[in-house]
Amino acid sequence: MNSPVDSRKFKSMNRRELLKLTPVVVLGAFAIPKLQVPLLKAGLGFSDWTSPKLFRSGHLAPTFRDSDLTPFDKFPINDYDVDDPEVELDKWSLTVTGAVQGPGEYTLAQIQALPKVRQNTRHVCVEGWDVVGRFGGARLADFLRTIGADPAARFITVECADDYYESLDMATAMHPQTLLCYEMYDRPLTREHGAPLRLQIPTKIGYKQAKYLTHLKVSHVLERVGYWEDQGYSEFYGL
Amino acid sequence: MATRVIAVEDVKTEVVTQAAYEHPFVVRLCHWGNAVSLFVMVGSGLQIFRAFPSFGAKIPQKDLINWPGSLALGGWLGGALQWHLTFMWIYIATGLLYLGYQVFSGNYKQVLFVRRDIPGVWPMVRHYFFFGSKPPVREAYNPLQKHAYTMAIGLGVLSVLTGLAIWKPVQFSWLTWLMGGFHWARLWHFLIMWALLAMVFGHLVMVVLHGWNNFVSMLTGWKKDPEYRSE
Numbered sequence: 001m002n003s004p005v006d007s008r009k010f011k012s013m014n015r016r017e018l019l020k021l022t023p024v025v026v027l028g029a030f031a032i033p034k035l036q037v038p039l040l041k042a043g044l045g046f047s048d049w050t051s052p053k054l055f056r057s058g059h060l061a062p063t064f065r066d067s068d069l070t071p072f073d074k075f076p077i078n079d080y081d082v083d084d085p086e087v088e089l090d091k092w093s094l095t096v097t098g099a100v101q102g103p104g105e106y107t108l109a110q111i112q113a114l115p116k117v118r119q120n121t122r123h124v125c126v127e128g129w130d131v132v133g134r135f136g137g138a139r140l141a142d143f144l145r146t147i148g149a150d151p152a153a154r155f156i157t158v159e160c161a162d163d164y165y166e167s168l169d170m171a172t173a174m175h176p177q178t179l180l181c182y183e184m185y186d187r188p189l190t191r192e193h194g195a196p197l198r199l200q201i202p203t204k205i206g207y208k209q210a211k212y213l214t215h216l217k218v219s220h221v222l223e224r225v226g227y228w229e230d231q232g233y234s235e236f237y238g239l
Numbered sequence: 240m241a242t243r244v245i246a247v248e249d250v251k252t253e254v255v256t257q258a259a260y261e262h263p264f265v266v267r268l269c270h271w272g273n274a275v276s277l278f279v280m281v282g283s284g285l286q287i288f289r290a291f292p293s294f295g296a297k298i299p300q301k302d303l304i305n306w307p308g309s310l311a312l313g314g315w316l317g318g319a320l321q322w323h324l325t326f327m328w329i330y331i332a333t334g335l336l337y338l339g340y341q342v343f344s345g346n347y348k349q350v351l352f353v354r355r356d357i358p359g360v361w362p363m364v365r366h367y368f369f370f371g372s373k374p375p376v377r378e379a380y381n382p383l384q385k386h387a388y389t390m391a392i393g394l395g396v397l398s399v400l401t402g403l404a405i406w407k408p409v410q411f412s413w414l415t416w417l418m419g420g421f422h423w424a425r426l427w428h429f430l431i432m433w434a435l436l437a438m439v440f441g442h443l444v445m446v447v448l449h450g451w452n453n454f455v456s457m458l459t460g461w462k463k464d465p466e467y468r469s470e
Contacts, residue, residue: 003246004245004246004247004248005246005248006247006249006250007247007248007249007250010247010258010461013459013461014459014461017264017461018459020264020267020268021268021271021458023268024268024271024272027272027275027276027329030279039325040318040322040325041321043322043324044320044325046325046328047324047327051407054410055410056410059409061409061412062409062416073298074296075298076297076298122408122421124408124421125291125297126290126316126320127291128288128290128291128425129291129293129296129297129300130422202409203409228317232317232321233317234324238407238410239407239408239409
């Protein structure tokens with residue numbers, strides 16, 4: 001053991017060591033109401049910045065056997081205002097706008113003419129529950145080619161008959177499991193599940209998978225992100 | 240690894256005592272940063288749980304427990320997710336910095352529970368819970384402490400992995416699969432939280448029992464009058 005340190009010097013050593021912990025005190029900024037909102041927004045923003053980096057275009061969401069399916073009547077119906085926005089199904093068409101070569105109205109028959117995909121995938125709700133459902137529809141990627149979407153565009157925005165709105169990054173929109181879904185459990189979509197057309201995206205959380213689609217826009221900049229995102233939820237929320 | 244012990248001479252009385260540098264700066268920084276973030280993760284996690292307080296089916300929903308909102312953080316699901324998705328980065332960063340420091344500095348030997356510590360566990364348990372005599376103190380952490388902290392660090396790693404399995408069940412589908420699927424991963428995440436809380440409770444009881452001098456060592460690194468001497 002070395003020669004003794006005098007107690008005054010030991011005290012100042014202790015004080016210096018204590019002061020080194022001030023970075024922890026900085027976390028107290030989260031307790032200040034004025035700073036809390038922007039700090040949490042930045043934190044959520046950081047999560048939304050890392051999430052697209054974890055997304056892999058060629059990586060498929062797990063698919064399930066028919067025996068793993070949640071029974072149709074046990075598939076929850078979540079919406080933000082009404083179960084049935086009373087879409088006039090025989091007059092329905094999808095309005096396409098934005099950075100596309102063929103803007104205009106597209107009928108359900110035109111979408112159903114595209115190659116049909118059926119998949120049993122997991123649906124995860126932000127609330128914490130999950131179900132496995134059977135979905136059928138056209139790949140959004142195929143539809144984007146049909147309407148001549150600008151390959152350099154970055155976002156897809158949709159609007160719905162119940163005034164809900166959502167958006168997708170282009171990488172997710174082009175993913176082979178991202179569907180314009182018109183069937184559940186091999187039957188046409190029921191009104192509560194979004195008839196006649198909804199998004200079905202196994203790589204996204206439930207609230208990104210909008211129902212009762214009426215408009216689809218291809219764009220380079222994002223004007224509106226989505227209904228729940230505007231309330232403070234994650235913008236990307238990829239699974 | 241021997242902890243550094245110095246002699247301190249009181250300037251007035253000239254009495255010489257000893258002081259041990261038990262907790263290096265990085266360990267203390269990570270300890271407090273991790274403690275704050277764990278508190279936020281548990282509080283916001285319980286608020287997230289309140290949105291679906293069940294591990295069964297959604298239809299019919301059978302609630303496990305109606306956890307009071309006053310014992311949760313964030314106010315609503317979206318708010319709690321903001322806290323959770325912010326502080327998880329601080330939780331992970333302090334955890335990784337701690338693990339990296341411990342491994343590269345060799346300081347892990349102070350706390351890692353190894354085979355050699357096994358015989359010392361029972362005498363400590365007997366001392367703490369059955370009024371047995373106190374085994375001699377030879378180093379900063381006794382075998383039972385090493386066991387507790389090694390377990391706690393393991394639980395910390397598992398809390399991150401189970402969290403990743405329910406945040407990104409598609410990109411990390413192998414991890415979710417390893418946990419038994421999304422449903423189970425969510426349950427594991429919840430159970431690991433309670434295991435960590437149990438460990439924190441025991442830890443706080445021991446902190447109170449061991450008094451101020453011991454508590455201060457996690458702030459300054461130095462513990463006065465350690466029961467062991469430098470080798």
